[in-house]
Amino acid sequence: MTYEQVVNTIDNKRRFGKACGRDVTREFMTALGHPDRGMHFIHIAGTNGKGSVAAFVSSILQAASFASEKSFKVGLFTSPHLIDYTERIQIDGVQIPREEVRRIGESLLGMELKLEPTMFDYWLAMAIIYFKEQQVDYVVLETGLGGTKDSTNGLSQLPDVSVITSIGLEHTQYLGNTLAEIAGEKAGIIKPGVPVVIGQMDDEAAAVIEARAQELGCILHRAGTVDKDVKLGLFGGYQRKNAAVAIETIRCLSLPVDNQTIATGLANARWPGRMDIISEDPFILIDGAHNPSGVRALVDSLVGEFPNIKFSFIMAVMADKDYVEMAQIISPIAERIFTVTIDYSRALQAETLADDLKGIGMEATACKDYKDAINRASAQDNPIIVMGSLYFIGEVLNDKDQA
Structure with missing residues (x-):
C-alpha cells in the first residue's frame, strides 16, 4: 500500500466505534506485546487547552534534554491534525515520516482484532509503536474525547502525571449534561498514586476531580497563571493559564529542570492555529x-x-x-x-x-x-x-x- 492508501483506509474507519476506545487500545497493546511499557507518559485531558499544554510540556522537555548531559527523546501525540496526518505523531518536534506511516499503518491494518478500531485507535497504536521503535523516553499524550473510555486510557503503562486542563460543556451526548458529569468522565484518566495537575475551572468540576484524586491516593496540584513578564511562544492571555499547567506538570516529573530551562521551553513553544x-x-x-x-x-x-x-x-x-x-x-x-x-x-x-x-x-x-x-x-x-x-x-x- 502507498502512504495515501494507508491514510485513506484509516481515515474511512468509523469516527466513533461500536466498542469502547479504551478496550480497543488494550487489545491492540496486548496483540503487539505491550510496546507502551517502559516509556514515561504525561497524559493530558480537558475541554480546552489540551493542545497548548501539550505543546508547552513537550517544548520544556526538549529544552531539558538539550540542557542535560544525557539527552532524551520526547514524543508528542495530538489530534486533530490541521494539514497533514503526520502532525499527530512527533518526536522532538519532527513529524513522523510518511514512509513510517505507510509501513506501520499497513501492518496495523493487517491485524485481526475482535474489536473494531476507529481512525483514532489506529493513529494511537501507530504512535506507540513508532515511539517504542525510536526509543522515546517521554511521551506527551493528548486524549481524544473524554477520559474514562478514551482510547489513550487503555495503555498498560501508568503515566507519570495525569493532567486535566479545563472543564466545559462539550460532546454532551457522550460525556454528560453537566460540568460535574463531564468532570467525572475526564477524571477517568486519574490512576492510583499518580500525581494530578488541574487548571483553573469551576468549583463544581474541581470538586469531582479532587474527590477522585483523594479516593485513589493521588497528590493534587492546582495550577494558577504565569506573570505577564514571562515570554511565551503562544499568543493570547489564556495561554498564561495553560503555561502554568505545563509548569506544574513538569515539576511532578522525576526530572531535574531549572527555571531557566522552563523559561526557554515556554518561549520556544509553537502550536499553529491557536491565536x-x-x-x-x-x-x-x-x-x-x-x-x-x-x-x-x-x-x-x-x-x-x-x-x-x-x-x-x-x-x-x-x-x-x-x-x-x-x-x-x-x-x-x-x-x-x-x-x-x-x-x-x-x-x-x-x-x-x-x-x-x-x-x-x-x-x-x-x-x-x-x-x-x-x-x-x-x-x-x-x-x-x-x-x-x-x-x-x-x-x-x-x-x-x-x-
Whole structure:
C-alpha cells in the first residue's frame, strides 16, 4: 500500500466505534506485546487547552534534554491534525515520516482484532509503536474525547502525571449534561498514586476531580497563571493559564529542570492555529475556538490585547456545535460575521449559519468559500479573526502555505 492508501483506509474507519476506545487500545497493546511499557507518559485531558499544554510540556522537555548531559527523546501525540496526518505523531518536534506511516499503518491494518478500531485507535497504536521503535523516553499524550473510555486510557503503562486542563460543556451526548458529569468522565484518566495537575475551572468540576484524586491516593496540584513578564511562544492571555499547567506538570516529573530551562521551553513553544497571526496587512488572526468556553477565552484575549476594537469574524463550524452561543459571545466585539462551509461531512452550511445568526440580531453574510470571505472581510477595514472548527483552521493554513 502507498502512504495515501494507508491514510485513506484509516481515515474511512468509523469516527466513533461500536466498542469502547479504551478496550480497543488494550487489545491492540496486548496483540503487539505491550510496546507502551517502559516509556514515561504525561497524559493530558480537558475541554480546552489540551493542545497548548501539550505543546508547552513537550517544548520544556526538549529544552531539558538539550540542557542535560544525557539527552532524551520526547514524543508528542495530538489530534486533530490541521494539514497533514503526520502532525499527530512527533518526536522532538519532527513529524513522523510518511514512509513510517505507510509501513506501520499497513501492518496495523493487517491485524485481526475482535474489536473494531476507529481512525483514532489506529493513529494511537501507530504512535506507540513508532515511539517504542525510536526509543522515546517521554511521551506527551493528548486524549481524544473524554477520559474514562478514551482510547489513550487503555495503555498498560501508568503515566507519570495525569493532567486535566479545563472543564466545559462539550460532546454532551457522550460525556454528560453537566460540568460535574463531564468532570467525572475526564477524571477517568486519574490512576492510583499518580500525581494530578488541574487548571483553573469551576468549583463544581474541581470538586469531582479532587474527590477522585483523594479516593485513589493521588497528590493534587492546582495550577494558577504565569506573570505577564514571562515570554511565551503562544499568543493570547489564556495561554498564561495553560503555561502554568505545563509548569506544574513538569515539576511532578522525576526530572531535574531549572527555571531557566522552563523559561526557554515556554518561549520556544509553537502550536499553529491557536491565536495565530498569519498576516499583518491585512491583519488576520486564526484560532481553533470551537466551543463556548474556547470562544470566551478567545474573546477575553482579544479584548485584553486589542481594547476598544471591533473585528470582522470569519466563522465555520460543525453542525453539532453550540454555534449560536459562540456567536453571542463574540457579539460585543464583532462588526460582522462572514460564514463559510467546511469541506467536511458534519459541517454546517454557511447559509444556515448566517440565517441563524441573523435570527439573533447579528450582521452575517454567507460566503462561497474562504477566499470570498477574506475579500469581503478585508473591505470592512477591521482586523479579521478566523475561528471555528480546527478542520477549517487547517484549510486556512493549507491555503496560506500554497499561496
